[in-house]
Amino acid sequence: MAATTITKWMILSLNMFIILTLTHAQQVPCFFIFGDSQSDNGNNNPLITKAKADYPPYGVDFPGAIPTGRFTNGKNIADCLAEFLEFPHPIPPFAATKGPALLKGLNYASGAAGILDNSGINLGDRLCMNRQLENHKATIAQIAPLLGNQTSADVYLNQCLYVVNIGSNDYINNYYQQPPSPSSSLTPDAFADELIATFSTQLNSLYELGSRKVAVFGVGLIGCIPQEILLYPITNGSPCVDDINIAVGIFNGKLVSLINDLNTKLPNAQFTYINMTSIALGGPGPAGVTEVNAPCCEVQKAGDSAPGQCLPNGSVCENRDEYIFFDNFHPTEISNTFTASRAYRAFLLTDTSPVDIDHLVR
Numbered sequence: 001m002a003a004t005t006i007t008k009w010m011i012l013s014l015n016m017f018i019i020l021t022l023t024h025a026q027q028v029p030c031f032f033i034f035g036d037s038q039s040d041n042g043n044n045n046p047l048i049t050k051a052k053a054d055y056p057p058y059g060v061d062f063p064g065a066i067p068t069g070r071f072t073n074g075k076n077i078a079d080c081l082a083e084f085l086e087f088p089h090p091i092p093p094f095a096a097t098k099g100p101a102l103l104k105g106l107n108y109a110s111g112a113a114g115i116l117d118n119s120g121i122n123l124g125d126r127l128c129m130n131r132q133l134e135n136h137k138a139t140i141a142q143i144a145p146l147l148g149n150q151t152s153a154d155v156y157l158n159q160c161l162y163v164v165n166i167g168s169n170d171y172i173n174n175y176y177q178q179p180p181s182p183s184s185s186l187t188p189d190a191f192a193d194e195l196i197a198t199f200s201t202q203l204n205s206l207y208e209l210g211s212r213k214v215a216v217f218g219v220g221l222i223g224c225i226p227q228e229i230l231l232y233p234i235t236n237g238s239p240c241v242d243d244i245n246i247a248v249g250i251f252n253g254k255l256v257s258l259i260n261d262l263n264t265k266l267p268n269a270q271f272t273y274i275n276m277t278s279i280a281l282g283g284p285g286p287a288g289v290t291e292v293n294a295p296c297c298e299v300q301k302a303g304d305s306a307p308g309q310c311l312p313n314g315s316v317c318e319n320r321d322e323y324i325f326f327d328n329f330h331p332t333e334i335s336n337t338f339t340a341s342r343a344y345r346a347f348l349l350t351d352t353s354p355v356d357i358d359h360l361v362r
């Protein structure tokens with residue numbers, strides 16, 4: 001080849017390389033996830049708890065059809081968000097990750113975990129939000145040596161995306177648990193105040209630990225999940241347990257105020273609220289989904305080890321893309337993809353406030 005041809009070829013490949021890296025570049029260097037079973041991807045596997053998804057049919061649609069500890073048939077919301085952010089792999093679980101791999105971020109989420117330390121205790125061990133923050137501190141202690149010093153670790157941590165999706169268990173496995181918990185006697189407003197006071201401290205700690213881009217999911221319409229409809233009588237012809245959705249709405253309203261507050265008070269921070277109600281009820285739902293009440297898997301019954309979760313090796317529906325729920329608590333992959341896509345790029349103005357995750361990371 002003549003030298004000019006080689007040069008042209010090199011320029012062409014360099015262009016290709018730039019285009020490829022630009023189009024496939026991760027939008028953030030790192031992504032940290034805090035939450036409950038909606039995000040757990042294996043942290044509960046080694047724990048002694050009934051909140052486990054390390055057996056079939058969980059994971060039936062995951063690559064290799066292996067149960068990983070995800071409480072769904074395939075990907076969860078955190079997996080989908082990592083894909084939209086163009087991470088080449090899902091963010092690994094804290095429990096199984098060591099060394100430089102943690103620089104891309106970790107998933108601390110734990111099934112049955114809540115904002116309050118005690119929520120989910122009825123199911124056994126779990127990593128409550130405060131434990132997840134402790135685990136994040138331990139991670140940060142490893143990042144400084146990997147990057148050379150604390151200053152470069154701080155700069156790095158400021159660039160990461162942080163997603164927090166927690167609070168459902170404070171209702172399902174605390175306030176509305178059966179038999180009732182000590183918190184059940186509080187008014188919904190007083191209970192929401194207690195949650196918000198604790199959550200405020202936790203989100204401030206997350207800021208102190210270097211987070212600057214934080215998406216906080218509100219609690220979804222848990223009065224509409226099959227397990228709550230089984231436990232609580234439905235009134236007024238409503239398809240859902242309205243009292244639960246009203247109580248959760250009180251919490252979400254206070255959470256929006258908290259997030260506005262944090263954005264005013266914390267320099268250089270951008271917190272954003274993901275509105276699960278808007279995503280669930282506003283605009284068209286996931287295409288092709290027709291079964292909005294029944295779970296896809298055969299679930300455990302009252303008196304079994306974990307009522308409402310899939311029966312180990314139990315039967316599973318064929319048409320999983322047509323179901324909202326995989327078990328009596330958790331959405332299917334198609335629902336998770338739908339929710340994640342609206343959190344990443346808002347379809348309605350009310351889906352996210354003030355910004356969607358796409359704008360948060362830009």
Ligand SMILES: *[C@@H]1O[C@H](CO)[C@@H](O)[C@H](O)[C@H]1NC(C)=O
Nearest residue numbers: 146147148149150151152153
């Ligand atoms: C920290 O590490 C960075 C990158 O290696 C370097 O540029 C910087 O001077 C170091 N800062 C301190 C305080 O050692």
Ligand SMILES: *[C@@H]1O[C@H](CO)[C@@H](O)[C@H](O)[C@H]1NC(C)=O
Nearest residue numbers: 256275277278282350351353
């Ligand atoms: C969340 O969505 C609901 C339903 O669309 C709406 O009524 C509410 O105002 C939204 N909240 C925020 C903070 O946008």
Ligand SMILES: *[C@@H]1O[C@H](CO)[C@@H](O)[C@H](O)[C@H]1NC(C)=O
Nearest residue numbers: 054055056057311312313314
């Ligand atoms: C489920 O099936 C697998 C493979 O057949 C078997 O190893 C396992 O013990 C079964 N688990 C339960 C809980 O029945």
